Amino acid sequence: MFKQFVRFKSISNTNASTQKVVNQLSALSASRKQPKLIKLSAQDLIKHQTIQNAWKLYSDKLARENRKMLKEQYESIYNAMEELKQFPELFEAAKDDVKAPFPLEMRIPTDFPPNQPWIYNYEK
Amino acid sequence: MFSVNSITKGLQKTSITQVRTATKRAAGSRTNKNDSAGRRLGPKVFEGNFVSPGQIIMRQRGTKIHPGENCGIGKDHTIFALEPGFVKFYYDPFHPLRKYVGVALKKDYTLPKDHFDPRLRRFGYVEITDEAEALKEESRMSRKEYLQQAELTKKKQMRAHHDQALSTTFQEQLSQFVELSDDEATLAIERLVNNYKLIRLDHSIEDANQQSTFNYILSLKSLLANNKITQEELTTLKEKYIKLAEKLDRDVTVDFSTKQLTKYLNSEQRSALRNDIKEKLNGFKNKVISSEDKKHIEQLISTPLAFNKVERADLTSDYLPSVLPESVEETVFDPEKGIPEGGKVITKYDNTLRKTIKIGRTKEAFLNQL
Amino acid sequence: MLRIFKRSLNSGKGIWSNFSNRSETLKVQNIKPHAATYHSPLLIDDAFKSAYEILQQESEKIYQRAQTVEKDDLKDKLLSQAESKNPEVLYNIQNGNDLDITQPVYRNHLKKQWENYDLMILMQRLEQFKVIPDTLPTIQPTVDVKVKFPHITNGEFNRWIVPGEFLPSFLTKQPPTIKLQQFDNYKNESKLFSIVLINPDEPNLETNSFKTTLNFGVSNLSLSLTDDSLDVTKYLKYENGSEEFSMFKSYEPILPEVNAGDYQRACLFVFEQPEKINVDQINAEDFDIRSFVNNYNLSPVGGTMWRQKYDRSVNDVRSEYGLSKGRVFHRVRKPFPLI
Numbered sequence: 001m002f003k004q005f006v007r008f009k010s011i012s013n014t015n016a017s018t019q020k021v022v023n024q025l026s027a028l029s030a031s032r033k034q035p036k037l038i039k040l041s042a043q044d045l046i047k048h049q050t051i052q053n054a055w056k057l058y059s060d061k062l063a064r065e066n067r068k069m070l071k072e073q074y075e076s077i078y079n080a081m082e083e084l085k086q087f088p089e090l091f092e093a094a095k096d097d098v099k100a101p102f103p104l105e106m107r108i109p110t111d112f113p114p115n116q117p118w119i120y121n122y123e124k
Numbered sequence: 125m126f127s128v129n130s131i132t133k134g135l136q137k138t139s140i141t142q143v144r145t146a147t148k149r150a151a152g153s154r155t156n157k158n159d160s161a162g163r164r165l166g167p168k169v170f171e172g173n174f175v176s177p178g179q180i181i182m183r184q185r186g187t188k189i190h191p192g193e194n195c196g197i198g199k200d201h202t203i204f205a206l207e208p209g210f211v212k213f214y215y216d217p218f219h220p221l222r223k224y225v226g227v228a229l230k231k232d233y234t235l236p237k238d239h240f241d242p243r244l245r246r247f248g249y250v251e252i253t254d255e256a257e258a259l260k261e262e263s264r265m266s267r268k269e270y271l272q273q274a275e276l277t278k279k280k281q282m283r284a285h286h287d288q289a290l291s292t293t294f295q296e297q298l299s300q301f302v303e304l305s306d307d308e309a310t311l312a313i314e315r316l317v318n319n320y321k322l323i324r325l326d327h328s329i330e331d332a333n334q335q336s337t338f339n340y341i342l343s344l345k346s347l348l349a350n351n352k353i354t355q356e357e358l359t360t361l362k363e364k365y366i367k368l369a370e371k372l373d374r375d376v377t378v379d380f381s382t383k384q385l386t387k388y389l390n391s392e393q394r395s396a397l398r399n400d401i402k403e404k405l406n407g408f409k410n411k412v413i414s415s416e417d418k419k420h421i422e423q424l425i426s427t428p429l430a431f432n433k434v435e436r437a438d439l440t441s442d443y444l445p446s447v448l449p450e451s452v453e454e455t456v457f458d459p460e461k462g463i464p465e466g467g468k469v470i471t472k473y474d475n476t477l478r479k480t481i482k483i484g485r486t487k488e489a490f491l492n493q494l
Numbered sequence: 495m496l497r498i499f500k501r502s503l504n505s506g507k508g509i510w511s512n513f514s515n516r517s518e519t520l521k522v523q524n525i526k527p528h529a530a531t532y533h534s535p536l537l538i539d540d541a542f543k544s545a546y547e548i549l550q551q552e553s554e555k556i557y558q559r560a561q562t563v564e565k566d567d568l569k570d571k572l573l574s575q576a577e578s579k580n581p582e583v584l585y586n587i588q589n590g591n592d593l594d595i596t597q598p599v600y601r602n603h604l605k606k607q608w609e610n611y612d613l614m615i616l617m618q619r620l621e622q623f624k625v626i627p628d629t630l631p632t633i634q635p636t637v638d639v640k641v642k643f644p645h646i647t648n649g650e651f652n653r654w655i656v657p658g659e660f661l662p663s664f665l666t667k668q669p670p671t672i673k674l675q676q677f678d679n680y681k682n683e684s685k686l687f688s689i690v691l692i693n694p695d696e697p698n699l700e701t702n703s704f705k706t707t708l709n710f711g712v713s714n715l716s717l718s719l720t721d722d723s724l725d726v727t728k729y730l731k732y733e734n735g736s737e738e739f740s741m742f743k744s745y746e747p748i749l750p751e752v753n754a755g756d757y758q759r760a761c762l763f764v765f766e767q768p769e770k771i772n773v774d775q776i777n778a779e780d781f782d783i784r785s786f787v788n789n790y791n792l793s794p795v796g797g798t799m800w801r802q803k804y805d806r807s808v809n810d811v812r813s814e815y816g817l818s819k820g821r822v823f824h825r826v827r828k829p830f831p832l833i
Contacts, residue, residue: 002823042589043526044535047542052580057552177829208831229832240631243624245704246832247697249753249823258822262752323645334726335645341733342668342814349816366734475533 192226379428456490519594619658711743765792
């Protein structure tokens, strides 16, 4: 009787029928495993495209507004700094690159207060 | 035993020199002997020399020099001439890192040629002056062409036969539409046969008429070119034909599906006819269709000059479907109450109920079995 | 379903339902109902309605902007843009309906289609067969030139020819129908064109080389977007003397002789004329196309080509044109140098 040499025993927990399906799927290419493309009628295809076009127009508009806002924010910072140039001390102070604007020492919010609520002799 | 001292004393007296005999081969002979003769590489002709086709210009390992204009390259990168001319070595601005060799067809022609200049080309074929030999060369066929001859003649005969059959039917029918003399009738039939062939290929009736007139004018010109008629004759014949064509086109044309002559209708009349037929056809919509009705509908759809091939197919699928729609109530019955004679029960999926249902259809529903 | 697609359209008050200023050809044509077994996706109609409103409002804005614009090309672009999202237009484009070339949106679509396929094929054939630079130095087509031979009763050849293909002589024995599809003629004006058909592969035995022959030459041909072809109707008019154009070389087909090279190239070029020209003193037997273009100040706007070689129908066509029997050459090419 033909006996196949098995180097490692299979250690899968799945049963034989499931394993068979898994094996069959692994032999299929990825594109065949994709869900099928919905077939739309000529009219519905145009409707679908119209909806997509409108959504694109809408999201383009949002993106444009966002870009505009960022631009305006930048310009107002720039103008403020230009004005500050009249007061060199303030300008230097404003120019200082604050490394950590958020206090690193701050606790992470928890459900309960800490064991030691306040550190009296805190030093940076 | 000798003492060391005694030996050294002895050596001082006799002075022996040691000799090594050759007991081992000298090293290095293995590779040195593998030297081959020179391969005689390099250019075989030089700038400006004349070469004939096939003559080797350069032997090389790899492409030290690339084949340029009118040059070919062999499998060992040998460059040879493809045309007779003068060898030129040059650089090509499109490949600045390459050297090229080309063959200029004229001595004072420089390579590379300007990119936008026309190519200088050699014809190279010689005319056969001997008439018999020329005829032989002209009638020479490739094996493929030779084998096709039988089928081609057969097709030609069939076409001629078909044309003949068409002309006889047209000849019989023509007098019903127009009164023509015999000469005119032959021309008219020729014209109608050609019109039929063009209309069959989806030309409009008017286009086909014009094309046939143009064909006749060209045939007259051909006669003039062969000195069979004079210029004056051409003008009179042309005028005569145009008059005949006008007369003919006003009254008669060909129906492409039945191959019969019919009365000519202009485009307005045709669209009126189409609307009329469609109205009549609409009378058969959502009704039980008897076999007489079916014949009548078929006749309506194939009315001469009304619809083209595609429109006819569309109308047939609309008004003579293989199975009548369920909206024709007379053809639907409830299968639970018994099946009438010739009726059929059909299982189908109902979209709104989302399940399969059984519908009975009477035999009148199946138009394809009428 | 059908109703909603057609008229969120009719009942609406937006620009896309208003056909007082817009062409009727922008309306949807030949709308086909769904198959009986087809289900539409859920709620697609509601989404479509609101999408339609959004796009229509945007279109209205673009139309308003187009009114303020002076430049023709920019205006055309905007008018095309305003209709490019219209579902009715999209339906007509995608379902093979006849497109009205005078409408900017359809014209731009056809232009793009031409550039993406036919133009590429044409340029490939012109370059591979060395039509450029053997005839003109180069060419940048802006007009789609299509050629067919309408006299043929054989269904195999009843079509527009593909650039570069081999055509038999019985097909090319009559002058072709030439269709010029312009894309940058924004106002549908009549423009003047010249057309030449040349064969740069006619053997020249004196020099053991080739010469170019002129086989067909037409000038002062006035064409617009809608009246776009030189066809049998116009040839007949010319024959009857009510000429609309001038023919400086009447059509003579290319008739290759036995063994005269692998093939001969029929190169058809279309030139736009700045004004009416009077072509005289043309040497059709040894034609120089470059000097012709220079002399009459023509600008090449399009072209096409096909190839021909000796076939069994050549002799018949020769006798039809009253030409003597063609020469016969040896099958083997001889190594005699150029003279």
